[in-house]
Amino acid sequence: MARHSKLQQQVLALYRQFLRAGRDKPGFIPRIRDEFRANALIKKTDVMHIEYLYRRGQRQLEQLRDANTKQLGSFSKPAQES
Numbered sequence: 001m002a003r004h005s006k007l008q009q010q011v012l013a014l015y016r017q018f019l020r021a022g023r024d025k026p027g028f029i030p031r032i033r034d035e036f037r038a039n040a041l042i043k044k045t046d047v048m049h050i051e052y053l054y055r056r057g058q059r060q061l062e063q064l065r066d067a068n069t070k071q072l073g074s075f076s077k078p079a080q081e082s
Contacts, residue, residue: 007050014057021064028064 004012015036022028039053 007047007054008044011050011054014054014061017061018057018064021061025064 015032018032018036019029022032042049042053044050
């Protein structure tokens, strides 16, 4: 099994934390999985973008852990209009 970089380990830990936090909230698990899968397509060499999404994910995790949270924002950039 290949070893993961420190950043990859942090992202995987964040993913597990999201799954645990979303367990008690209906409809959150599929959304969390979809967002992480969509962002998995980001190149590993795009470290700045990955770190940005990681920090943003940490903030959203804190919001998700709040008992009053009913919705979850998007993790990715909106599609560009042509």
